[in-house]
Amino acid sequence: MSSPQEQHIATxxxxxxxxxxxxETSLLELEDNPQDNDLINRVFRAMHTIKGSGAMFGxxxxxxxxxxxxxxxxxxxxxxxxxxxxxxxxTLQARDQITTMLEASAxxxxxxxxxxxxxxxxxxxxxxxxxKLKVEPVAAAPAPAPSxxxxxxxxxxxxxxxxxxxxxxxxxxxxxxxxxxDLGSCEVMAHLDAIPSLEQMIPEHCYFxxxxxxxxxxxxxAIKDVFIFVEDDCDLKIDLIxxxxxxxxxxxxxxxxDILVERGDLSPVEMQKILSMQKRFxxxxxxxxxxxxxxxxxxxxxxxxxxxARQERTxxxxxxxEAALSIRVPAERLDHLVNLVGELVTVQAHLTQIAGNxxxxxISAVAxxxxxxxxxxxxxxxxxxxxxxxxxFSKFKRLVRDLSAELGKEIDLETTGAETELDxxxxxxxxxxxxxxxxxxxxxxxxxxxxxxxxxxxTKGIVHLAAEHSGDSVLVTIRDDGAGLDKExxxxxxxxxxxxxxxxxxxxxxxxxxxxxxxxxTAKKVTSVSGRGVGMDVVKKAIxxxxxxIDINSTPGKGSLITLRIPLTLAIIETLLVxxxxxxxxxxxxxxxxCIELTRTDVQAAHGRHLAHVRGELTPYINLRDEFEIxxxxxxxxxxxxxxxxxxxxxxxxxxxxxxxxTVIKTLGKLYRDVRGISGATILGDGTVALILDPALLVQSxxxxxxxxxx
Amino acid sequence: xxxxxxxxxxxxDGSTLKISAAGRLAIDTAPALxxxxxxxxxxxxxxxxxxxxxxxxxxxxxxxxxxxxRTALDAQKHFNFSGCMAPEVKKAIDTVGLQRxxxxxxxxxxxxxxxxxxx
Numbered sequence: 001m002s003s004p005q006e007q008h009i010a011t012x013x014x015x016x017x018x019x020x021x022x023x024e025t026s027l028l029e030l031e032d033n034p035q036d037n038d039l040i041n042r043v044f045r046a047m048h049t050i051k052g053s054g055a056m057f058g059x060x061x062x063x064x065x066x067x068x069x070x071x072x073x074x075x076x077x078x079x080x081x082x083x084x085x086x087x088x089x090x091t092l093q094a095r096d097q098i099t100t101m102l103e104a105s106a107x108x109x110x111x112x113x114x115x116x117x118x119x120x121x122x123x124x125x126x127x128x129x130x131x132k133l134k135v136e137p138v139a140a141a142p143a144p145a146p147s148x149x150x151x152x153x154x155x156x157x158x159x160x161x162x163x164x165x166x167x168x169x170x171x172x173x174x175x176x177x178x179x180x181x182d183l184g185s186c187e188v189m190a191h192l193d194a195i196p197s198l199e200q201m202i203p204e205h206c207y208f209x210x211x212x213x214x215x216x217x218x219x220x221x222a223i224k225d226v227f228i229f230v231e232d233d234c235d236l237k238i239d240l241i242x243x244x245x246x247x248x249x250x251x252x253x254x255x256x257x258d259i260l261v262e263r264g265d266l267s268p269v270e271m272q273k274i275l276s277m278q279k280r281f282x283x284x285x286x287x288x289x290x291x292x293x294x295x296x297x298x299x300x301x302x303x304x305x306x307x308x309a310r311q312e313r314t315x316x317x318x319x320x321x322e323a324a325l326s327i328r329v330p331a332e333r334l335d336h337l338v339n340l341v342g343e344l345v346t347v348q349a350h351l352t353q354i355a356g357n358x359x360x361x362x363i364s365a366v367a368x369x370x371x372x373x374x375x376x377x378x379x380x381x382x383x384x385x386x387x388x389x390x391x392x393f394s395k396f397k398r399l400v401r402d403l404s405a406e407l408g409k410e411i412d413l414e415t416t417g418a419e420t421e422l423d424x425x426x427x428x429x430x431x432x433x434x435x436x437x438x439x440x441x442x443x444x445x446x447x448x449x450x451x452x453x454x455x456x457x458x459t460k461g462i463v464h465l466a467a468e469h470s471g472d473s474v475l476v477t478i479r480d481d482g483a484g485l486d487k488e489x490x491x492x493x494x495x496x497x498x499x500x501x502x503x504x505x506x507x508x509x510x511x512x513x514x515x516x517x518x519x520x521x522t523a524k525k526v527t528s529v530s531g532r533g534v535g536m537d538v539v540k541k542a543i544x545x546x547x548x549x550i551d552i553n554s555t556p557g558k559g560s561l562i563t564l565r566i567p568l569t570l571a572i573i574e575t576l577l578v579x580x581x582x583x584x585x586x587x588x589x590x591x592x593x594x595c596i597e598l599t600r601t602d603v604q605a606a607h608g609r610h611l612a613h614v615r616g617e618l619t620p621y622i623n624l625r626d627e628f629e630i631x632x633x634x635x636x637x638x639x640x641x642x643x644x645x646x647x648x649x650x651x652x653x654x655x656x657x658x659x660x661x662x663t664v665i666k667t668l669g670k671l672y673r674d675v676r677g678i679s680g681a682t683i684l685g686d687g688t689v690a691l692i693l694d695p696a697l698l699v700q701s702x703x704x705x706x707x708x709x710x711x
Numbered sequence: 712x713x714x715x716x717x718x719x720x721x722x723x724d725g726s727t728l729k730i731s732a733a734g735r736l737a738i739d740t741a742p743a744l745x746x747x748x749x750x751x752x753x754x755x756x757x758x759x760x761x762x763x764x765x766x767x768x769x770x771x772x773x774x775x776x777x778x779x780x781r782t783a784l785d786a787q788k789h790f791n792f793s794g795c796m797a798p799e800v801k802k803a804i805d806t807v808g809l810q811r812x813x814x815x816x817x818x819x820x821x822x823x824x825x826x827x828x829x830x
Contacts (some may be wrong), residue, residue, distance in 0.1 A: 167738060167770070167771070172769070172770070173770060174769065174770055174806055174807065177806070177807075177808065178806070188807075188808030189808050189811055190807050190808035190809050190812075192774075192777055192809075192812070192815075192823075195774055195777045195778050195781065196778060197778060197781065197782040197785065198745070198748055198749055198752070198778050198779055198782040199749070199782070201745065201774075201775065201778045203738075203741045203742045203745045203771055203775055204738055204742075204771060206770065206774075207774050207778075208770060208773075208774055208807065210808055212808075286814070286820070292816065293813065293814035293815075293816065293820060294812065294814075297811055297812075297813055297814075301811065
């Protein structure tokens with residue numbers, strides 16, 4: 001078991017990684033909206049937290065480095081510096097440097113200090129002449145402490161009195177109030193007594209000030225962070241007025257007079273005098289002009305809010321606290337859990353089978369109940385591993401930005417469906433293929449600005465990355481508005497490589513599919529981005545390894561569309577179990593359209609052709625018995641399972657359809673990795689191994705064999 | 712978002728000034744309303760402000776109206792809203808924290824005009 005300090009360090013690493021991802025996204029957004037103060041604040045706050053927590057947990061090098069970058073952004077938020085492309089370039093590099101430093105602290109390769117210094121020097125040069133950065137040690141600056149502490153709610157009284165000129169520097173006090181509202185339950189009371197008459201008023205000055213009563217679990221540092229950029233432009237007083245851990249926390253709250261005295265709105269002497277009268281305290285105060293009505297109202301709000309917070313704590317505290325909690329779990333533990341659930345599914349299948357064989361109603365009932373529970377457990381467990389694909393998308397924004405700059409192109413990356421969820425492992429494995437595809441779109445797809453202009457297109461190209469659910473799969477599409485694939489060039493290259501002959505007749509789609517051949521590249525020159533011909537075949541293999549498919553479409557002059565269909569999970573799938581003699585196979589249930597009988601008479605009527613009549617239509621089929629060379633015990637009546645393969649109906653002939661089956665996917669050993677048409681194996685209830693068929697690849701391999709045989 | 716459009720009219724006896732604001736009443740447009748109020752409100756005993764066509768209002772717009780109201784009230788005049796309050800304005804009242812102004816010392820401790828007070 002690791003020590004609390006080690007746990008905190010691990011938490012810091014995780015939180016810093018998240019902040020760095022957020023920092024990158026904010027910087028990229030800032031590039032599009034350089035005037036957006038909210039974004040500037042987000043960048044500043046992310047760096048501030050990385051620095052503060054870093055210093056707190058002994059990451060002094062990170063704290064020191066981040067301090068330098070933060071200081072520059074301090075100038076930006078003060079309006080003393082503009083957001084420029086150069087500044088963003090350097091800040092993005094700084095972000096990468098911090099990432100490397102963080103990885104180095106976890107045993108990764110050491111960060112290049114010279115690179116860090118170069119970034120800092122670059123940033124310093126951007127600073128206005130009058131400003132000079134001082135390298136000073138960074139104390140443990142205020143920062144939100146990693147989650148451990150923030151599990152109890154506290155109520156704070158905040159008096160926020162901005163300087164009249166605050167809005168002239170671009171600060172909007174309302175956005176600060178809204179940020180406080182995001183922290184928890186919040187009551188805002190504006191005070192109007194400083195508003196002057198029309199003649200004296202300067203409209204752009206701020207005359208409002210506020211009392212805010214905030215009940216939050218986030219701690220005082222989170223509140224201070226809200227005001228971090230305006231601390232010099234306002235009077236700010238934050239008092240803790242209720243703490244769930246305090247000894248008197250569950251008794252009633254203070255009396256109105258005590259609150260006003262504590263706030264400094266009423267003197268203790270005045271309070272005693274009023275108390276001697278027999279009237280409502282607040283009314284007398286207002287009547288006598290001792291405290292303005294708005295101040296009394298504000299104090300009453302405080303009283304009410306704290307009372308309410310305390311009441312909620314006593315009645316619904318345990319439930320509320322649990323609802324707010326989330327737990328970080330190491331990925332390996334989840335993987336282990338999924339494996340265990342997989343084993344459980346197998347055992348349950350065995351149980352169901354035994355129950356079925358014994359014809360015992362009692363056991364059958366239990367087996368059914370176990371099946372229902374395990375199915376629920378399976379779904380819950382798999383859901384835990386689901387992550388939104390958006391985290392991967394945000395990385396590509398950076399990729400597009402850097403690569404397009406390198407190639408002298410203007411390209412925007414648009415994304416949709418970032419919230420689409422996929423299994424964590426699938427997302428990880430999808431990263432490299434997507435990088436390849438996006439690189440290709442940038443390098444081969446989108447043209448240089450002058451060519452685009454000449455073609456009557458906007459000079460800025462667009463790469464659109466989208467994800468959406470489709471049945472038990474996710475469709476990921478990469479679309480660009482570039483030149484499209486050059487059919488003639490692909491053909492010529494394929495002929496040169498001996499993949500086809502000059503006379504081979506091919507559809508457009510077949511020509512496009514040639515780019516997935518190993519070592520195929522039509523790039524006229526090799527760039528650092530692509531053109532080495534090691535891309536698309538690797539991409540195809542990677543997608544197929546995920547049991548996915550890749551499809552390509554292109555319109556000359558308009559652009560290309562690449563569609564990836566990826567299964568939601570790699571662990572357990574719904575399948576149809578079929579049998580040929582003593583061997584069992586499973587087919588993905590989502591592809592199954594229907595099952596029909598195939599008799600000897602049908603086969604004879606077709607004169608040896610593998611075609612079945614289904615409601616007046618001819619459906620081609622593959623006889624799996626022939627494919628797997630099983631020669632014994634062929635029944636008179638066989639079954640054709642008709643599947644939808646790449647939009648076409650194809651039948652697969654088997655002896656018997658056993659039924660639906662939850663299949664826990666086991667990978668085949670290295671020796672069988674290259675067997676086409678089989679994507680894995682599963683263990684049935686009685687211990688029999690069933691092979692998982694990959695219909696698309698089976699069809700392809702059968703087509704290839706036929707092509708070889710018949711030319 | 713549209714810019715601010717201001718229209719005003721005075722009743723035949725000169726006692727009531729009616730100002731209608733439409734569009735965006737914010738830091739960059741509010742000075743126009745400020746000038747109009749300074750120019751026009753000195754003669755009228757009743758000032759009516761119609762915010763029904765305002766589609767955005769910020770802190771500056773709100774405090775300008777507060778100032779106009781208390782200036783009128785301190786001079787023993789009436790200052791009220793006419794027409795329906797635009798939803799954006801209602802939302803701004805909550806956002807700025809004006810929803811609990813149950814009394815106003817300029818209005819004889821009656822509710823503030825933002826909270827339905829009339830004078």
